[in-house]
Amino acid sequence: MRNTAPKDAAELEAVETREWLESLDYVLQTGGPGRVGRLLQELGIHARRSGVKLPFTANTPYINTITAEEQPPFPGSREIERRIKSLVRWNALAMVVKANKAEEGIGGHISTFASAATLYEVGFNHFFKGKGDDHDGDIIYFQGHASPGIYARAFLERRISHEQLENFRRELKTGGGLSSYPHPWLMPDFWEFPTVSMGLGPINAIYQARFMRYLEDRGLKKRSDSKVWAFLGDGETDEPEALGAITLASREKLDNLIFVINCNLQRLDGPVRGNGSIIQELEAAFRGAGWNVIKVIWGSEWDSLLAKDHDGVLVRRMGEIVDGQWQKYAVESGDYVRQHFWGADPRLLDMVKHLSDEQLKKLTLGGHDPAKVYAAYKAAVEHTGQPTVVLARTIKGYGIGEAGEGKNITHQQKKMNEDELRAFRTRFGIPVPDDDVAKMPFYRPQENSPEISYMTERRKQLGGFVPTRSVTCEPLKGESLPELFGEFAKGSEGRKISTTMAFVRMLAKMLRDKEIGELVVPIVPDEARTFGMESLFRQVGIYSHNGQLYEPVDIDTLLYYKEAKEGQILEEGITEAGSMSSFIAAGTAYATHCINTIPFFIYYSMFGMQRIGDLVWAAADSRTRGFLLGGTSGRTTLAGEGLQHQDGHSHLFSLAVPNLVSYDPAFAYEIAVIIEDGIRRMYTNGESIFYYITVMNEQYEMPAMPEGSKDGILKGIYRLKPAEKKGKLKAQLLGSGAILLEVLKAQQILAEKYDVAADVWSVTSYQELYRDGHAVERWNRLHPTEKPRVPYVAQMLEKTEGVIVSASDYVKAMADSIDRWLPRPLVSLGTDGFGRSETRASLRDFFEVDAKHIAVATLSALMREGKVDAKVVAQAIKDLGVNAEKPNPAIS
Ligand SMILES: Cc1ncc(C[n+]2csc(CCOP(=O)(O)OP(=O)(O)O)c2C)c(N)n1
Numbered sequence: 001m002r003n004t005a006p007k008d009a010a011e012l013e014a015v016e017t018r019e020w021l022e023s024l025d026y027v028l029q030t031g032g033p034g035r036v037g038r039l040l041q042e043l044g045i046h047a048r049r050s051g052v053k054l055p056f057t058a059n060t061p062y063i064n065t066i067t068a069e070e071q072p073p074f075p076g077s078r079e080i081e082r083r084i085k086s087l088v089r090w091n092a093l094a095m096v097v098k099a100n101k102a103e104e105g106i107g108g109h110i111s112t113f114a115s116a117a118t119l120y121e122v123g124f125n126h127f128f129k130g131k132g133d134d135h136d137g138d139i140i141y142f143q144g145h146a147s148p149g150i151y152a153r154a155f156l157e158r159r160i161s162h163e164q165l166e167n168f169r170r171e172l173k174t175g176g177g178l179s180s181y182p183h184p185w186l187m188p189d190f191w192e193f194p195t196v197s198m199g200l201g202p203i204n205a206i207y208q209a210r211f212m213r214y215l216e217d218r219g220l221k222k223r224s225d226s227k228v229w230a231f232l233g234d235g236e237t238d239e240p241e242a243l244g245a246i247t248l249a250s251r252e253k254l255d256n257l258i259f260v261i262n263c264n265l266q267r268l269d270g271p272v273r274g275n276g277s278i279i280q281e282l283e284a285a286f287r288g289a290g291w292n293v294i295k296v297i298w299g300s301e302w303d304s305l306l307a308k309d310h311d312g313v314l315v316r317r318m319g320e321i322v323d324g325q326w327q328k329y330a331v332e333s334g335d336y337v338r339q340h341f342w343g344a345d346p347r348l349l350d351m352v353k354h355l356s357d358e359q360l361k362k363l364t365l366g367g368h369d370p371a372k373v374y375a376a377y378k379a380a381v382e383h384t385g386q387p388t389v390v391l392a393r394t395i396k397g398y399g400i401g402e403a404g405e406g407k408n409i410t411h412q413q414k415k416m417n418e419d420e421l422r423a424f425r426t427r428f429g430i431p432v433p434d435d436d437v438a439k440m441p442f443y444r445p446q447e448n449s450p451e452i453s454y455m456t457e458r459r460k461q462l463g464g465f466v467p468t469r470s471v472t473c474e475p476l477k478g479e480s481l482p483e484l485f486g487e488f489a490k491g492s493e494g495r496k497i498s499t500t501m502a503f504v505r506m507l508a509k510m511l512r513d514k515e516i517g518e519l520v521v522p523i524v525p526d527e528a529r530t531f532g533m534e535s536l537f538r539q540v541g542i543y544s545h546n547g548q549l550y551e552p553v554d555i556d557t558l559l560y561y562k563e564a565k566e567g568q569i570l571e572e573g574i575t576e577a578g579s580m581s582s583f584i585a586a587g588t589a590y591a592t593h594c595i596n597t598i599p600f601f602i603y604y605s606m607f608g609m610q611r612i613g614d615l616v617w618a619a620a621d622s623r624t625r626g627f628l629l630g631g632t633s634g635r636t637t638l639a640g641e642g643l644q645h646q647d648g649h650s651h652l653f654s655l656a657v658p659n660l661v662s663y664d665p666a667f668a669y670e671i672a673v674i675i676e677d678g679i680r681r682m683y684t685n686g687e688s689i690f691y692y693i694t695v696m697n698e699q700y701e702m703p704a705m706p707e708g709s710k711d712g713i714l715k716g717i718y719r720l721k722p723a724e725k726k727g728k729l730k731a732q733l734l735g736s737g738a739i740l741l742e743v744l745k746a747q748q749i750l751a752e753k754y755d756v757a758a759d760v761w762s763v764t765s766y767q768e769l770y771r772d773g774h775a776v777e778r779w780n781r782l783h784p785t786e787k788p789r790v791p792y793v794a795q796m797l798e799k800t801e802g803v804i805v806s807a808s809d810y811v812k813a814m815a816d817s818i819d820r821w822l823p824r825p826l827v828s829l830g831t832d833g834f835g836r837s838e839t840r841a842s843l844r845d846f847f848e849v850d851a852k853h854i855a856v857a858t859l860s861a862l863m864r865e866g867k868v869d870a871k872v873v874a875q876a877i878k879d880l881g882v883n884a885e886k887p888n889p890a891i892s
């Protein structure tokens with residue numbers, strides 16, 4: 001009796017289960033899958049109400065999302081496409097191996113593309129739309145390390161020459177070469193988007209897809225069925241940027257966005273999740289975030305095995321293997337796989353008893369099977385209401401065999417010996433004779449061969465070659481610019497305003513302008529009120545695809561929070577990375593969409609260059625146009641906020657970005673001159689530059705623009721206020737940003753108390769002076785017999801007299817960077833060190849950049865020249881209230 005009771009219970013349970021399943025089958029037959037889904041949901045709710053705690057899972061089993069029955073037929077010629085893919089594989093491999101044979105250590109990657117070849121080729125032959133004069137194309141972010149494969153295809157398409165392929169990673173060779181990775185800066189007719197800094201491609205793609213909707217909703221672009229494709233590595237998803245914005249994509253229902261994640265289960269050092277499953281982890285993350293997830297794990301040969309899996313033993317077994325073990329199976333023999341994978345259950349062994357070890361070993365994975373990849377892409381392209389992610393399982397280094405297929409070293413592999421090359425050649429049927437294999441000749445069939453005809457015809461059908469970058473956009477005329485910015489030359493006429501307020505006023509005016517108004521894209525990361533921009537909420541609205549589904553709490557105020565489908569402001573919420581991605585999308589729309597949108601991204605200066613510097617670098621590489629506005633800038637101008645907020649060094653970072661033009665202006669007219677000229681240079685003259693302008697929140701009267709100062713404002717320095725009276729002693733005082741006012745005060749103190757006649761100069765950009773100085777120095781070095789040129793700053797100061805002292809709210813290195821071109825040595829004051837929560841006055845005393853410190857620094861410099869007695873300086877230190885024994889702010 002004791003033994004039969006549990007058996008009875010188990011039997012009872014089995015009967016019960018069967019009955020439920022049969023009922024479900026009945027509902028499925030009569031009501032269809034939708035009805036089954038609803039019924040299960042009802043059951044779930046009922047169970048929960050009755051106190052049943054249902055286990056949560058965002059995962060589906062470890063099998064393909066699209067079943068064999070649902071799979072559409074493959075529309076192309078499998079045989080020709082396989083041959084094309086093999087040729088691409090060979091040339092991609094040869095270019096890396098050859099480059100490294102010719103020049104040890106030149107680098108490159110074989111195994112990334114080897115694993116992704118099918119993922120790309122199915123896209124090229126069936127999905128990726130090319131751009132043309134009369135049609136939009138797809139926007140594609142290619143995985144950076146897969147670039148050899150993309151070049152190899154373009155070589156077959158006759159868009160890249162034999163010589164260029166030979167010169168992979170040798171860009172400086174005569175005849176030109178190919179850049180290691182996608183860089184629009186280096187190959188502006190080919191690459192559109194830089195992706196090689198991992199994580200930036202995915203976040204850029206998300207905001208790109210959203211920006212496409214923004215253009216459509218605002219009527220700047222016709223609605224199209226173009227897609228944004230982002231190809232990324234599974235290891236890459238560890239970068240916070242890669243997954244950090246995925247909820248935006250689902251929230252905004254971006255069904256124009258498709259991620260393809262090449263899940264080869266490996267990154268550079270080893271497995272991505274040795275002890276787990278990256279595919280299941282990503283599935284849960286994306287499903288949880290509201291994406292449509294399509295898993296492509298098993299190739300067609302597995303279909304018949306899964307069909308035999310009536311009691312789910314195979315699916316269960318698949319789900320219990322961790323990635324490190326899958327990797328082991330990939331490199332082991334069929335015998336090993338039979339023993340260790342299939343051997344776990346006699347029913348499993350039975351399923352594969354008809355297969356030889358060789359056949360077992362060769363069971364293809366989903367990401368290498370064109371039929372499975374095609375089905376996934378088709379479903380992705382047709383899916384509506386959600387973005388889609390395709391999780392495709394592959395083997396890293398697929399096809400390179402002993403040289404590293406599936407091995408931990410494979411990412412770094414760039415060499416292959418003759419035997420390995422021969423094996424590869426044979427495996428993929430490349431018509432290179434045995435004797436030539438070692439030379440790794442590139443192979444390109446005749447233009448009228450079946451392969452080339454097929455691929456070119458496919459690209460023709462799909463609208464043109466990809467990737468292609470072309471700029472056909474009409475430049476802006478900019479006729480209204482003088483009128484737009486002219487008013488700021490007058491100054492604020494007694495009113496105290498900040499440079500931020502002045503900028504916001506310019507922005508409001510630009511938004512109303514006939515030519516550029518609709519092209520302006522204001523971008524803010526939840527800081528509009530900080531910068532006094534709330535009036536724009538009402539003026540142009542905040543962009544929201546859904547409009548405004550609620551009555552805003554402040555509806556009865558003048559400046560209510562207005563969201564609208566045609567809203568113009570991109571209020572991104574607290575994400576500088578997301579905002580910067582929008583900035584890149586808007587600032588490259590001239591090339592991507594042929595629309596000259598002009599982005600103005602204003603943010604807390606400290607959370608810009610320092611936090612998202614790599615995105616700024618990507619913007620530079622992408623030839624982005626537009627204006628970055630570092631708000632609340634200056635280490636001592638932002639009172640109270642302290643160490644984390646007070647920026648005194650972002651100009652150091654921006655100096656390092658070659659095509660970023662930076663200014664630290666003090667007055668409204670300076671900003672007006674800079675922005676007006678910037679729009680002209682970028683959008684009328686088509687220069688590949690963008691701007692960084694720091695703006696402040698200190699309010700003071702904006703003076704009128706001095707006659708003839710425009711050139712100096714743009715070049716970086718002009719004489720703002722000459723000494724009023726002649727004095728015995730002379731000085732030149734250089735000031736920037738809000739500290740320029742302290743310099744003007746110092747000028748007065750020096751004149752009144754110490755008989756020093758000082759001229760005051762406004763330095764709007766140390767960076768521009770530095771770049772000009774070096775450019776001139778270089779030219780002189782290389783042209784010894786010609787009349788030497790003179791750097792701009794030297795021209796300005798060469799006829800002046802007296803000591804030179806500078807003060808700014810940024811680190812001293814900025815001013816020190818131009819020292820060598822000054823007629824006399826520079827004494828620089830700046831804000832090196834950590835900020836403090838304090839008042840402006842205390843901060844300027846602490847960092848030694850206020851008027852009294854500038855005056856003392858001037859007297860001290862005069863003393864060193866023997867023009868002033870030490871006692872005078874000591875007395876000035878006392879009289880002006882300088883604490884000589886205070887700690888050094890640079891290190892405290
Ligand atoms: C931000 C950043 N960090 C590090 C690297 C160096 N890196 C290049 S490829 C790679 C591994 C890539 O693995 P995965 O994303 O899985 O791509 P796979 O080659 O396997 O397709 C690393 C660490 C980089 N390019 N960018």
Ligand SMILES: [Mg+2]
Binds near residue numbers: 262
């Ligand atoms: Mg990987």
